[in-house]
Amino acid sequence: ALGRILALLNADHGGGVEGGEARVVGGAVRNSLMGLPVSDIDIATTLRPEAVMERAAAAGVKAVPTGLQHGTVTLVIDGKPFEVTTLRTDVETDGRHAKVAFSTDWKADAERRDLTINALYADAEGEVVDLVGGLADIETRNIRFIGDAARRIAEDHLRILRFFRFFAYYGSGRPDAEGLKACAAARSKLKALSAERVWSELRKLLGADDPGRALLWMRQVAVLTEILPESERWGIDAIPSLVATEKALGWAPDPLLRLAAIVPPDAARLEALSARLKLSNSEAATLKAWAITAPVNDEMTSAAFERLLYRNGADGITTRLKLALGVARGKAESDLDEMARSARLGKLLDQAMTWKKPQFPVNGADVIAADIPSGPRVGELLAVLENQWVEENFASDRAALLARLQQLAQ
Ligand code: ATP
Ligand code: MG
Structure with missing residues (x-):
């Protein structure tokens, strides 16, 4: 399907821009070079959106104008969407919104992206086009801003969080020193961003296989406290053993569980946090459930535990148990009591996860x-x-x- 799209967009491309050229860009190129699964495929093209629509129509390919003002048309082949975006250059920016103009200049399009690893292109022949030194950074897993880090952050403060998000997923060693310094210097600007953008980025970061190192660096440079002051009273120390427990027991990474692990279980504060970051209703309810749930005594009988489940609901208790199990397993290696405790918590967790609420038969x-x-x-x-x-x-x-x-x- 991708081949067909590139072929139709590159038709009569003779090296000149009139014919139009299209290349895969961003996450898809980055992930295939790293040998990681690719979620969605973004395509950049010198063609104007109207030309993309016309060519798609001529080839009988479904085209949806999903963001014409940004130059984006979504082509659908075999039910798979491909976002095709016209090359752009930044005209002006105030740190929250960018004004862009369409262009045919690949270098300018690369340079308005955030990180070098996100600015690689692959042409129709599968040849990688690197205009910003991204290949070397892919090689060393170096998360680095394109150009001057401070300037790139001033253009869009969300890039502070994106820096740590991409470090969490793809970085190795220490974060790039210049980027880290620029993030630290601009951290107070995070407050000006919309809650939706912050939470969407933070949720992705917390959903990384192991967000622990990124969170440590964010705490180190006081970026974390800027967006999540609640974490200051509680700390992020529970993350490594939680992540290890998730891996050992085969739980999928759960951003909300990680969030719960780094903020105090205080209902009022969690509610304020959910409102501030505009969590969805169901996310907010999940987060709050763990705070209002009575702490679980791991030595309780299974009958007593069933009563607790009935009265508090399984969701909040499951979260509490997962967090408690993470902590206990973290200490279990050197502590026999904690090892026994982990076993008891694990049993309760099994019970909670398979529990069905009995129906009270009188109304x-x-x-x-x-x-x-x-x-x-x-x-x-x-x-x-x-x-x-x-x-x-x-x-x-x-x-x-x-x-x-x-x-x-x-
Ligand atoms: P994934 O979809 O796996 O999260 P991605 O690289 O596709 O990763 P997106 O957020 O979908 O990330 O963005 C697509 C591309 O657009 C990025 O690779 C990057 O080149 C560019 N981009 C996205 N957001 C920004 C931003 N705030 N500043 C600069 N460039 C950005
Ligand atoms: Mg993407």
Whole structure:
């Protein structure tokens, strides 16, 4: 499919710009050079968006004008989307929005990108075109800004977070010294960015296989406290053992679980954090659930644990257990008690992850049918009855509960 797209965009490209030329760019080139899976394929072209639309139409390829003002047309082949974007150069920028103009200049297009590893192109023959020294940085896994780091950050402050995000995914050794220094110097500008952009970048960073090193450097240069002051009271020390535990037990990287590990389990503060960074409702609920959940005593019986699950819901408890298990496993190597504790936590976690909430078999209609007039007393009686049912570990069936309801109602 990619070959077909490049072929149609490169048709009658005779080396001149009139015919138009298209190359794969960015993440797809970077990841294939690193031998990593490629998620989506971005294409850069000297053709104007209208010309891209025309050629697609002529070739019978579906084209969606997904961002014409940015020069982006999405071509769909075999159900796969390919974003085709006209080359651009920056005209002016205020650190949050860039004004761009279409161009046919590959070097200018490369130079307006953020990092050298993200500015490599691959042409229709699969030849890599490197205009900014990105190949060498791919080789050494060096995350480096194109040109003057401070200037590139001043153009778009989100690049501070992108620097650490790409370091988390692809960097090795220490982050590039000049980039790190420039990030540190500009950190206060992060506050001016929209919450959506910050959280979207932070979520990706936290979803890296191992975000631990990037978080350490972010803390080191006080970038972390700028976007996540909550982490200051709590710390990021839990991350390495959490990551090791995830790997050992085959859990997929979960950005929210990592976030929960570095902020205090305080409901009010988590709510404020979710509002500030504009987490989705479901993300905010997940994060908060772990704070309002009672701490789990790893020595509790499985029956007591089932009652806890019923009363608090499995989600928050599962998160708590995963975090506690991460900490315990981190200490287990040198501590037999922690090893035993890990085993108990692991068992509870299995129970929580396979648990199905039993359905309380009595409802308001049953209470009213027992001749109790509707009103606040209905709810009270139901609550008392449900509590008893939970205390006896869900043993009573509906008939027994209805009989007890009659007694309670007397
Ligand atoms: P992935 O999709 O795997 O996260 P990617 O490299 O495709 O990685 P995107 O965020 O999708 O990253 O951006 C695509 C390309 O656009 C980048 O490779 C980079 O060249 C450029 N780019 C994206 N955001 C910026 C930015 N804020 N400043 C400069 N260039 C950017
Ligand atoms: Mg991408």
